[in-house]
Amino acid sequence: MAKGGMHNAKTENVEVVKGTVGAIVDYSTRVGKEETVAMQMAVEDFYNLTKQQLLLIVKNLRGEAVQATLAARHLINKKQVQAILGPRSWEETSSVAEVGNQYDIPVISFADSCPSWATDRWPFLIEASPSKNLQMKAVAAIVQSWGWRRVNVIYEDIDSYANDITPHLYDALQEIGAQISHLTALPSLVAATLFSKELEKLKSEQCRVFIVHVSFPLAVSLFHIAKEMEMMEQGYVWIVTDSITSLVHSMDFPTISSMQGVLGVKSYHHEKSLKYQEFYQRFPDKFGLKYPEEMSHEPGNSALEAYDAIWTVALAMERGNISHQHLLDKLSVVDFDGVSGKIQFLDKRLAPANVFQIINVIGRSYQELGFWSDGTGFSASLDDTAPTNVSMRILRQCLWPGGSRVTPRGWDIPTVANPLVIGVPNSSINHGFVIVEYDSLTKSYNFSGFSVDVFKETVKHLPYSLSYNFTSFGGTFDELVEQVHLKKFDAVVGDIAILSKRYANADFTQPHMDSGLVLIVPIHSKSNRGWLFLKPFTKTMWFLTAFINVYNGFVIWMIERNYYSELKGSPLNQIGILLWLAFATLFSLQGEKLHSNLSRMATLVWLFVALILTQSYTANLTSMLTVAKLEPKVANIETLRNSNAAIGYSIKGFVKNYLVDVLHFNPNNVRNISNLEECAEGLKTGEIAGALLDAPAAKFFLAKYCKSFMATGPTFKFGGYGYAFPKGSPLIPDIDEALLKVFESGALKDLDEKLTASEKCVENESDNETVSLSPSSFVVLFLFTGGTSTVALAIYVVHSKCNMDNSMAEHKRIWLLMLMVLKYWRNKKRRFSRKVSHVETPRDSPMQHTGQI
Incomplete structure (x- = not known):
């Protein structure tokens, strides 16, 4: 230099x-x-x-x-x-x-x-x-970019590599919500058979994301064996650290070919x-x-x-x-x-390295995808103007193992594992939600019910085939969820309440049914008679009855007003008389006072209809007066607690804790209920004054005992019912997505209706509520009386017009006749007068007297 x-x-x-x-x-x-x-x-x-x-x-x-x-x-x-x-x-x-x-x-x-x-x-x-401890944050950022929830970590069993795993990688994964599924330590001098054995264990599990943090010589052997075991195929994800990527430029062809599709974090120098x-x-x-x-x-x-x-x-x-x-x-x-x-x-x-290069092993070398920097995230270049993002999706497209461009989901059904073992509670009080029946012929259990059926429907919407077997469990619900943590069950399906304390042992899917705690108490009657007299008829029925009544009164007034002087007078007086006629005919028969057959016909039909209406009103009102109105004997949970009365709870243990710890009931007043029949008997005998049941149990209880009990007070909400899986299970996102498809397809609605229809009321008393009568029950009668009155009115109008026309013609003929007579006599008188005036006669002559006559 x-x-x-x-x-x-x-x-x-x-x-x-x-x-x-x-x-x-x-x-x-x-x-x-x-x-x-x-x-x-x-x-x-x-x-x-x-x-x-x-x-x-x-x-x-x-x-x-x-x-x-x-x-x-x-x-x-x-x-x-x-x-x-x-x-x-x-x-x-x-x-x-x-x-x-x-x-x-x-x-x-x-x-x-x-x-x-x-x-x-x-x-x-x-x-x-x-x-290079910050490279573990870069690795975690890659995991977060693609939404992987669980990873397998393979590291070399020496202090220098173990110190990077804990706490750096573990903490980085915890920050993004990812879990380490398996932590595999490999000794520096390891035989190929041990490699195969460890990789076989990992292959048998669901997780398909592998983070490798070993020395370069160990990595060479590892990837050769992984390729032989077909673990470098589509669906797998391999991420390596700087101890391997720093020497990727020196790899021979057999080594580089066994690492196709591997992602790497590489130290960057300017x-x-x-x-x-x-x-x-x-x-x-x-x-x-x-x-x-x-x-x-x-x-x-x-x-x-x-x-x-x-x-x-x-x-x-x-x-x-x-x-x-x-x-x-x-x-x-x-x-x-x-x-x-x-x-x-x-x-x-x-100074620690805070910039790392993201590479992808492709062909005979590797491709530089971009960079990751502490504090800014991923970027395609290190220019100040280059955009940054917390996701590596802004980098170049990655080639995954198997030559696939499609991002692996990070997990798959194990190739050598048994079907999922799913625990189902057989001690549920919600009989319609979980039904476990033993078949003595096949010596096996049959599982059904709402929660089980929803799970079966959900599995149908998964993008892959999921094999599973249900297993009956007779312990408490807390113990059932704990079996997932102990890995005795791969999942739990049933009416499992989502509670905060259960998250310590498992993760839950989104609820397939909302839930809460409901107070069930006996009922008693309480009179409320202020406006009961209006209840026999609906509002429409009252209006139509009044209209027909007034209309009939109008028809009678029109027909009879010419016969009675009292039916005439001022407009205000006429309106009063019209209304009096309308309602008087409803309660008395006044046929002898009516002069027209038309008014008698309309009145007769209306009285017939009115008789039926009054009898129906009387019968319905009598029924309402005799039927008791249902009211709860206990208004709310506070009243029950203050009265120091006994209260029952379902077999689910968290309800008892809620009663004692949250609602502050005396533990001595709390009674366990094993089934719905025992609950009903206790409420009827007074052994318990009320029962706090979870919403599904209350729904079934009220459907079965529909006459004697009712829900009262507020509903105490909690997380609903979900399915439990191991912590960080990669199945949960897929199950949640499939559940949404079940909701949106309407299948959940059908199952819910089937659930409600499965219970019928065992009490045979008549219905507590009498239905008000509507016009639909009397439509023919209303048409009959209205039509009759209308016909009578029409005949009267036509007849009156004809009489008027005839009368006018008769008067006209009389006047013409009178005019003709008058005209004749007038003309005759004139002719006579002219004749007399031309004849001269003596005064005393007889003719003179005759003319005067």
Whole structure:
């Protein structure tokens, strides 16, 4: 690195030996080979820039961790090194740190999982590799992105890997609501048969999401066997951490082919910096010359960290030979930009990595999907303008195992497991909800009822086939739910109340039936007679009766008004008489006072109808007066408690606790009820004054004993009835979605109607409520009387008009006749007068007298 060296110190012409540095690596691993080449490059670059020689002595572990302590002592005692670099694992680092602390020699560790107390115990320990604990949050973010609820974790059974699982991965998964289904620890030296055995166990379970946190050699063996067992096929999810992804560039073809579709979290270094690019260009040539057998010559994270570690020590030694303590102090305050990024220590620890690259193993290499940063989430790039999201769905499309582009749901029906064992309570008081019957012929149980039928219908709406077997359980409901936690049952189906205390043992689906606690008490009658006289008829019936009555009165008034002078007068007087006629005919027969046959006909029909109406009204009113009105003997739960009366409760234990702890009943006044018949008998005999039943039990009870008991007071709500599954079960989201389909399809409504129809009232008393009479019962009579009156009125109008016309014609003929007679006599008189005036006669003659006559 002749250009752009790591420090701007002045170049000296005289060669100076700065100091001696020891390194402990494992030549048998790719990491050890990259570290060796990178450290040698750093020594050369430092000399080319400063003309100061740094002696580097490398000790080989030969793949044996126990050699770390011997190598450290050899470097200190025989080679007089001033600082030791490496090794990689925490187990080896702790051994070397112990030796370095004894001789006051600084130890620069490459382990990325040192516990927080390490630098306090070994003051000469410096962590030169950034902690990658935050990568566990990145892994959890991937799990959250796709909605996976449970994961299997496979880790190497050594402290360095176990320390990352607890608490970092566990806490990260807890934050997103995910659970670790199985935690599998694999020893570093494991036989293939053990691999197969452990993977077979995981394959037999439902969970299909695997998080792998092991060393690279162990990962190679693991994925080879997983592929042979067909666990790298469609439906599986594999997520690996930096201990594997940091070497993905060096994988051979058999290894990379066994990991197709794997997602990985990889430490990220600022690859756009000039120092990184110069290092990246020169490294492959030097690495290829020294290790030509390696397929890939690209540098990994270990090479970058080793290169920067040499420069860290070289810069701390720049001013010549110094004491060990002084060297430690100088190492702690080193601050420069290395090829891996900013090199600055805080409390002897390099700043933790907070940016990780998300990769996807595809083909002969891997694809960079995007980035995850602590605090901002996922992004397609690290540009300030790039959008961020808590979900990795904004990144490039991922290729999953089996070559599928469809995101796996994270679980599946076990390939070798038995059908689900589902517990069903056989002690339910809600008989219609759970019915468990023993068949003596087949020597098996038959399971039915509303809750069971809803579950069967729900399973039909799942996108896959779910096999299961019901098993009867005779204990309490709390004990039944606890069986899920103890893994004796895979689920519980029945009228299981969703209670907060039961969440400690299981998770629940959404309720398939709302529920609550209802107070059932005996009934008694109480009179309320103020307006009872109006009840025999409906409002419409009263209105129609009054209308027909007034209409008939109008018809009679019209027909009879010409016969009575009292039917005439002022308009106000006429209205009063009309109304009197309307209602008088309803209560008395006045046919002898009526002059017209038409009015008699209308009155007769109306009296016939009125007789039927009054008799019907009287009968219905009598029935209402004799039937008792139902009222509860106890108004509410407070009245029952204050009276110190006994109260019953269903067999479900939480009801008793609710009565005592929440409603504050005296425990001595609380009675257990084993079935509905016992409840009814206790209420009738007065042994208990009321019963607090859950809503379904109350529904059945009131359907069966519909005449003697009723519900009163408020309903005390709780979570409803759901199905219980193990904590974090991946089945729950699918069951919830299928339940919604059952609700929306109307199947739940049909089952609920079937549930209600299954119970019939066993009490034979007549109905407590008498129905008011409506016009529909008398429509023919109303048409008969209304039609009769209308016909009478029409005949009267027509007849009156005819009489008027005839009378007018007769008068006209008389007047014409009179006019004709008058005209005749007038004309005759005129002719006679003219004749007499022309004849002369003596005064005394007889003719004169005759003319006068």
